[in-house]
Structure formats: C-alpha cells, structure tokens
Amino acid sequence: MATKKMILDLDTGVDDALALAYGIADPAIDLIGVVASYGNNLLEQTAKNSLQLLELLGQNVPVFKGLEHSSTSDHFNVMQVSKEIHGNNGIGDISLPEPTHKIQAQAGVDFIIEAAHQYGKDLIIVPTGPLTNLAAALRKDPQISHLIGNVTLMGGALTVEGNVSDVAEANINQDAKAANEVFTSSLPITMVGLDVTLRTLLTKKETAKWRQLGTKSGTAYADLTNFYIDAYYNLGIDKHGCAIHDPLAVGVAIDPTFVTTLALPMKVITEEHNYARTIGDKMKLNTSHPNVNVAINVDKERFVPSFMEHLTSLLANH
Template sequence: MATKKMILDLDIGVDDALALAYAIADPQIDLIGIVASYGNNLLEQTAKNSLQLLELLGQDVPVFKGLSHSSTTDHFNVMQVSKEIHGSNGIGDISLSEPRHQVQEKDGVDFIIEAAHQYSKDLIIVPTGPLTNLAAALHRDPQISQLIGNITLMGGALTVEGNVSDVAEANINQDAEAANEVFTSPLPITMVGLDVTLRTLLTKKETQQWRNLGTRAGIAYADLTDFYIDAYYRLGIDKRGCAIHDPLAVGVAIDPSFVTTLALPMKVITNKHNYARTIGDKTRLNEPHPNVKVAINVNQERFVSVFMNHLTNLLANH
C-alpha cells in the first residue's frame, strides 16, 4: 500500500487532537510533520499540546511553529468560547506530562515550502485551523501552488450557517484574508466544512470504549473528548454529541469517497459585511476545472466506524 506524505497544520483543540490520532493510526499515512497554529489557543500552547499528544501516543514526529496571529493583525487573543469548548489548555483541561522533545528551530512556513519541493504531488496538507501559515507559504514561494498534491482543509460553510456568525465558520473567520488567498490560488483544495462535519457525531458511548481500554492514552482521549461533548451540551451546540470536525478532514484526505463534493471556484468575503463567508466566485463560474471541491454530503456511518476502529486500535497500545 502506497503511503501518502502528510503535514497537519493544527491549532490543537480537542477535535484537532482526535485528527492527530487518526492520521497516526492510518496505515496509508506517513505523518512527516506538524505545523502549530494559533486558533483554539495561543501558538505556544498549541505547539506544546502537539508535543504532549505525540509522546502520549508514542510518536516521534517533528513539530514546527507557524505564525502566531492572523495576516492582518499583530497579536492574537483566545476567544472565551474557545476556552469553554476546548478547555483553558485546548485539550479539555486534562493534565499530561511535560514534553521531552522540543519544537523544531526551523520555521513552520519554511517547512511547508521545503516539503512541497521534496514530495511534490505526494504531499497532502491538512489545515484544521486558520489558513495563515499556508497563505504565508504561498507568499514566500508561489511555486508551491503547482507542487502540492492536495490541500484538504477543515473550514468554511457553503450550504449551512456559520458557527461564529450567520455566514462565517471559525477557522476561516480567524483570517479570512489568508483563506481567500488560499482558495483563489491554483492549489488543489477540498473544503471539508460545517456542511458535513456537523453530521459526524461522537457520543459518550464511543468514548467509553476508549476508557474501557484502561490505557493511559485511552483514558486521556476519553477525558478530553468527554469535556468537548459536555461543552457541546452545555452551550447548546448539539445535545446529541460532539461533531468531529477535524478528523473528518483527515479522513477525506485519505479516502475522498467518505464525502460527496461539488466542484466550484471559491472565494472568501473579506469586507465587513459577510466577513469570512465561503462562497462560489461568480467571476470564475465558467472555469472548466475549478481548483476547489466542496464537501456537501458525507457517509457519516462509515466514517465514524473507520474513525473508531483507527483510534481504538491506536489507543489500546499506548
């Protein structure tokens, strides 16, 4: 089985932690690095979360720091709702030992560029936070838009409302200008947005399976996911369970048949009215081969089944 080279661009909150475990567990994936982003927490914290979770899962994958704030600001403050959903530390307030490894000295944006040149079409990048790092990489080296095999991102909403405004999804809303640069570039993109991720739910019935494993990783992952499920219930986001947004992006990057897509030239609105809305670009509607595929339906039963198999097998051994 041919393995695919993957970079995860994570702002590690709870669903990013689940996405990381999914990528590690899938035999088709060679996870070559993680680029940390701001988003669910500050950059320092999300980088630390990546290191801690990798060690919990027995993995030695390099972690790089991306940019610490959006392309249009000079700092970043964590939103209160992010703390309520993901915990003050981004991973459900669970306590993990201090990481033994350090973040790499190389800049995360440069790492993306070097990997694009090294692996070209064999490289998949899965951003599950803001698109600031990817846009910065395009700025530094526009050639990478012709090299990278696929970008499968968690972000946006085409057929449903947003989750931070009527039209905007959180990741895109963090840096709509960067997102628009990525969407309107030649990069081959699959957008896994709220249209499909809100349909993929996890409940405490699933997390109990991890708890029952009795392993350190099984209990930690059950604890952090239960925090997320409780937050969804308490905040009235969904009382049936939590959406596993970011893992679905990883799943689709590996197996696109999990979703049905619509090929559409996309843009992101950057003016104040409708800020961060992801929508078709009417000036490019007649382009014969749009660079973006938007996921609009998902086989949630098959996806959740594969996700649970992957994670349970991984967590059983750590």
C-alpha cells in the first residue's frame, strides 16, 4: 500500500497520545507533522506532550503550534473534567524527560496550508481536538479545501447523545463556529464521532501486554492508558474500558472500511439552543453532493486487534 502523507492536529491528551503512536506505527502512514491545539490542556502543554511522546518513541517529527483558543474567545481554560480524564499534564500524569527538540518556528496554520499545496490529494489531515486550526487555515487560504485529499476528524455525534451536553461532543463544543466552517466547506470529510468511538474499548488486559514488553515506551503507554481506564470507571463513563476515540480516526483515515458511513450535508449549530450539535442540513438535502461521510457503525472486532498489533510492535522497540 502506498503511504499517505498525514498531519495530526492533536490536543494531546491520552487518546491523542495513542493516536500519535498509531500514526507512527502504521506503515501506510508518512507522518509529516503534528500541529498542536488547545483542548485537553493548554496549547503549551499539548505541544510539549507531543514532543515528549515522539522522543519516547524514537521519532523526529516536527511539531507546530496551532491557535491557543477558540475563534470566538480570547482565552482558554482547561475544564476540570479534562484534568480528571487525562491528568493534570494531559498524559495521565506520567513523567517524561524534557524534550530535546524544539517546537517549529512556523505557525501550525501556515504548515497546514503549505502541506496542502505541496502534497494535494496525497495529504490526509486528522484533527482529534477542536477544529480551530483547520478553520483558520481555510479562512487564510480557501483554495486548500479543493487541494487536501481527506480530513478524517474525531468529533461530533449524530446517532447518540453528546458527552458535554445532550447533543454536543467535546471537540466540536470547544469551537462550534470553526467546526461549522469546516463541515460546510468543500473539504472531503469523514466524521468519526461518538457514534463509533464509544464502541471501541481498551482494557487493562491490553495495557498489560505493553507493560510486559519491558520497554520504556511500553511502560509509559500502559501507565497513561491505565489512568484513562480508571478515569472512565471512576467517572462512570464506561465501566468496561476506555474508548479509543482518536486512534479510530487515524485508523479510518487509512482504512475507511473499518466503519460504515452515511453521506450527509452536515452543519454545526452555533446558536445557544443545541449549541455544537452536529446534524444534517435539511436545506441542502436535495441540492448538493454531500461532502461529509458520517461513521455510524464500526468493525471493532477488526479495528481493536489491528490497533493493538501496530502499537505493540512499535512499543516493543523503544
């Protein structure tokens, strides 16, 4: 299989850390850069987390800073529930060495635009946090909506309730305006939302396999994922394991057959009532070719073992 150029746009918490490892481990992916976002933590922290994890995994992938807050605010505060789920440092409060590499001087938004022009249809962008960076890139250079091969995003909920309100999922809720700009653009989008991610669970049986590898990365990834599993249990999110939200988006970006999708012209509600709801636009049902494929079912029996195989192989060697 030919490798695809991929940019991960991460607000690096625990499942983003798992997505990052997957993006490195899958031979079908050429990870050309990581753009940091606010979300699970402050921008400075999420960028540092990505650098530290890349170094832990023996990778020299450039990390760029995105935007520090949503398009409709002038600051960002980390939600208490984010700290409870991801730890105060975003990665399960594990301790990693200070990074030796530096954050790139180029702005993340400019990196996205440059890569779109350089790689065109060979470029896949996988945002696993707010869509603020991608929306800013679209505003700065609208042409990229016709250049980029695919955007596979983790966010939204169509057939199930949200996780921050009855209708809203956390990433979309961080910046509904930006999300609506992305969804209603000409970008070819696959939405990997709570509809499917909540079905893909990891347990301590899986993390024990990483710990048994006896490697630094195996131990670190077991520790940070166990923190996440415990948070899911203690907060009553799921007593059976933790959802691997962000890794599923990476998997679907490479192998769309992991999910069943429904093609819809999508929009995001930005008014107070139903704020951040991701829903089909009834005004466009008969007038446009839908640019969004919404994942509504997942082959978890195939995806979870594939994810484990890739990660265990990577973690065995670092």
